[in-house]
Amino acid sequence: MSGPKAAPAIAALPLTRPFIAPEELARRAGHAELLRLGANESAFGPSPVALKAMQRELPRTSWYGDPESVELREALAAEHGRAPGEITVAAGIDDLLGLAVRGYLAPGEVAVTTLGSYPTFAYHVNGYGGKLEAVPYARDGRVQLDALAETARRLHAKVVYLANPDNPSGSFASRADVEAFAAALPEDALLVLDEAYADFVPAGDLPANLGPNVLRTRTFSKAFGMAGARIGFALGTTQTVEVFDKIRLQYGVNRTAQIGALDALRDREFTAGVVAEVARGRAEYGALAQRLGLETLASQTNFVCFDLCTRERAEGALESLLTRGVFVRKPGAPPIDRCIRVTVGTAPERAQFAEIFAEVAGLART
Amino acid sequence: MSGPKAAPAIAALPLTRPFIAPEELARRAGHAELLRLGANESAFGPSPVALKAMQRELPRTSWYGDPESVELREALAAEHGRAPGEITVAAGIDDLLGLAVRGYLAPGEVAVTTLGSYPTFAYHVNGYGGKLEAVPYARDGRVQLDALAETARRLHAKVVYLANPDNPSGSFASRADVEAFAAALPEDALLVLDEAYADFVPAGDLPANLGPNVLRTRTFSKAFGMAGARIGFALGTTQTVEVFDKIRLQYGVNRTAQIGALDALRDREFTAGVVAEVARGRAEYGALAQRLGLETLASQTNFVCFDLCTRERAEGALESLLTRGVFVRKPGAPPIDRCIRVTVGTAPERAQFAEIFAEVAGLART
Numbered sequence: 198m199s200g201p202k203a204a205p206a207i208a209a210l211p212l213t214r215p216f217i218a219p220e221e222l223a224r225r226a227g228h229a230e231l232l233r234l235g236a237n238e239s240a241f242g243p244s245p246v247a248l249k250a251m252q253r254e255l256p257r258t259s260w261y262g263d264p265e266s267v268e269l270r271e272a273l274a275a276e277h278g279r280a281p282g283e284i285t286v287a288a289g290i291d292d293l294l295g296l297a298v299r300g301y302l303a304p305g306e307v308a309v310t311t312l313g314s315y316p317t318f319a320y321h322v323n324g325y326g327g328k329l330e331a332v333p334y335a336r337d338g339r340v341q342l343d344a345l346a347e348t349a350r351r352l353h354a355k356v357v358y359l360a361n362p363d364n365p366s367g368s369f370a371s372r373a374d375v376e377a378f379a380a381a382l383p384e385d386a387l388l389v390l391d392e393a394y395a396d397f398v399p400a401g402d403l404p405a406n407l408g409p410n411v412l413r414t415r416t417f418s419k420a421f422g423m424a425g426a427r428i429g430f431a432l433g434t435t436q437t438v439e440v441f442d443k444i445r446l447q448y449g450v451n452r453t454a455q456i457g458a459l460d461a462l463r464d465r466e467f468t469a470g471v472v473a474e475v476a477r478g479r480a481e482y483g484a485l486a487q488r489l490g491l492e493t494l495a496s497q498t499n500f501v502c503f504d505l506c507t508r509e510r511a512e513g514a515l516e517s518l519l520t521r522g523v524f525v526r527k528p529g530a531p532p533i534d535r536c537i538r539v540t541v542g543t544a545p546e547r548a549q550f551a552e553i554f555a556e557v558a559g560l561a562r563t
Numbered sequence: 564m565s566g567p568k569a570a571p572a573i574a575a576l577p578l579t580r581p582f583i584a585p586e587e588l589a590r591r592a593g594h595a596e597l598l599r600l601g602a603n604e605s606a607f608g609p610s611p612v613a614l615k616a617m618q619r620e621l622p623r624t625s626w627y628g629d630p631e632s633v634e635l636r637e638a639l640a641a642e643h644g645r646a647p648g649e650i651t652v653a654a655g656i657d658d659l660l661g662l663a664v665r666g667y668l669a670p671g672e673v674a675v676t677t678l679g680s681y682p683t684f685a686y687h688v689n690g691y692g693g694k695l696e697a698v699p700y701a702r703d704g705r706v707q708l709d710a711l712a713e714t715a716r717r718l719h720a721k722v723v724y725l726a727n728p729d730n731p732s733g734s735f736a737s738r739a740d741v742e743a744f745a746a747a748l749p750e751d752a753l754l755v756l757d758e759a760y761a762d763f764v765p766a767g768d769l770p771a772n773l774g775p776n777v778l779r780t781r782t783f784s785k786a787f788g789m790a791g792a793r794i795g796f797a798l799g800t801t802q803t804v805e806v807f808d809k810i811r812l813q814y815g816v817n818r819t820a821q822i823g824a825l826d827a828l829r830d831r832e833f834t835a836g837v838v839a840e841v842a843r844g845r846a847e848y849g850a851l852a853q854r855l856g857l858e859t860l861a862s863q864t865n866f867v868c869f870d871l872c873t874r875e876r877a878e879g880a881l882e883s884l885l886t887r888g889v890f891v892r893k894p895g896a897p898p899i900d901r902c903i904r905v906t907v908g909t910a911p912e913r914a915q916f917a918e919i920f921a922e923v924a925g926l927a928r929t
Contacts, residue, residue: 200750200751200775201721201752201753201776202751203666204668207667207810208806213809214630215813216813216814218627218630218631224633238626241625242623252618252621255614255618256609256614257791258614258790258792258823259607259609259790261584261602263584264582264584265587267587291812291815300570301570301573302570303572385566385567385568386567409567410566410567422624422625424626425623425625426818427815427817436566437567440569440573442580443573443578444573446654446655446661447580448655448793451791451792451819452791453792457624
């Protein structure tokens with residue numbers, strides 16, 4: 198065909214989709230709506246304080262949001278003991294991962310991640326022409342930090358990705374382990390420490406002594422219940438912020454999200470309640486698994502991986518759940534692709550899931 | 564300094580900011596708020612129908628939006644006589660321009676634009692390592708289509724940018740002229756036809772017979788009054804949509820924006836009212852200029868360029884207006900950097916501007 202042709206590096210990319218949307222799965226399965234336990238969205242919605250602020254400000258959605266997110270960055274700086282100039286706000290962690298890869302990984306350079314960890318990192322590494330090297334999870338879903346660091350050193354990786362707590366396994370590496378890991382990386386490698394689920398971890402358990410080689414990414418999508426608003430931020434250095442400022446979409450973050458995020462930060466009581474309820478839900482899922490004769494992977498997030506022993510059974514369970522109107526996902530790579538990953542819902546949603554899953558797990562065993 | 568270093572191509576980029584935000588200008592000038600006539604935001608807000616839908620759906624902002632924007636793309640397809648597979652939804656035209664440049668301009672290849680036209684296109688060309696060639700405006704603010712096409716052919720440009728109606732000049736090239744221009748470009752060049760302001764032009768005056776080499780970008784930021792929501796779309800081919808699908812942020816568009824856009828499309832009466840009021844406002848600005856002994860550039864948008872004859876006077880007027888609490892912008896490149904660009908506000912905003920500008924224009928003449 199004549200006509201415009203994609204740039205060669207882009208033309209060579211595969212057409213992949215990191216996630217099939219629940220809306221599309223619902224259409225395929227012939228359901229009007231699904232029990233949404235697949236995307237680790239918060240079942241508890243946004244803070245009522247944030248909601249009120251967003252509703253109040255919607256008539257001014259004709260105005261662009263502040264491209265520098267000054268107020269929000271000041272609030273985040275106070276919250277995290279940083280300077281505003283060490284913080285970048287973007288349209289969720291997906292956006293930040295793209296900026297980190299584009300900013301710090303030249304085409305042909307090596308990035309290291311865990312095989313089957315959050316796929317959008319891999320999406321960006323491929324998309325920007327990097328080489329991706331992946332280290333498998335341990336059988337219990339823990340990230341193999343020593344092997345990850347060793348691989349990064351051996352291959353002179355320029356970007357290393359660690360999600361902690363991890364998605365999709367839910368596993369958590371201790372403060373000391375992450376601090377040691379960050380220190381064991383090549384000096385010129387950027388560690389992207391994806392802490393999307395950090396709000397579910399007691400603050401004292403999070404790493405503290407991290408050097409300027411670490412970029413921590415956070416989001417309002419999980420404990421803050423604002424996934425649909427697309428807003429996240431990175432805690433880095435003035436250098437990383439400046440690199441991002443050279444390439445980010447200046448008006449990439451919508452105004453309502455910025456306003457909601459600011460008020461969400463202030464409503465600590467609400468977030469603490471969500472975190473407590475999520476912990477209850479995790480315990481419930483653990484008890485459910487036990488009743489069904491299943492194991493779960495240890496989780497410090499708002500989801501739990503149920504171990505179905507084989508990939509085939511996990512895939513079968515996923516399919517059976519979808520048929521019954523339940524949307525969950527599963528890890529994509531061994532050894533944890535034998536699991537299904539279930540978001541902690543509200544108490545009624547958990548009860549509904551327990552009932553349907555008992556039936557499905559019974560089938561899976563036969 | 565040791566530690567992570569930006570990829571060389573990114574490190575070499577200048578730290579530029581296409582636009583200083585009104586929030587920052589207000590802080591600098593010591594005003595709590597400015598009369599916002601500088602960013603071509605709609606003074607008439609979003610449609611009440613869209614507003615109601617967004618307010619209703621905000622409690623579900625804990626859910627991700629549909630990454631495929633299926634419903635919205637179907638509605639847009641019906642509206643524009645296209646297939647949904649020929650439409651990409653993204654976080655505003657800024658996002659789409661980045662995808663077009665990244666997708667179709669390999670590093671080192673040439674893109675052509677008008678000198679001083681919408682700067683985010685140039686931002687992306689530089690950011691992705693392209694070479695930018697720019698053709699000046701005519702003295703009256705019209706885009707020199709013949710020179711643009713000739714330059715594109717001579718330099719084997721792979722991407723050509725035309726904003727029509729143009730920003731910041733406001734000028735409009737006729738349907739026949741744009742159709743001839745698109746046909747005169749190199750066969751393998753992508754024409755990015757930025758139609759952010761097309762809603763202010765009678766539909767019959769817009770180009771219709773365009774080939775598959777044209778990607779038209781549209782937005783909900785202007786006539787639809789949803790700039791802060793960050794949502795726009797491109798009308799292309801299944802090929803361009805597939806290229807964008809390889810590299811776009813899958814969850815880049817927030818849920819509330821998608822829902823608002825869908826209902827905004829249905830509220831034709833509201834948009835028609837905005838367009839009519841904007842036309843009245845343009846005429847008022849024309850009359851104001853005449854009273855002040857000034858010319859304006861012809862505009863088919865929601866803004867008007869007032870001709871202050873020299874760059875120095877235009878800069879002085881911008882500064883004087885800001886001191887008095889009025890935010891406007893000015894074109895950045897000759898020959899139209901002798902103008903200031905003023906968004907059409909509401910009737911009271913226009914009256915306020917007229918009063919302050921009369922004072923400022925008087926000063927500028929002395």
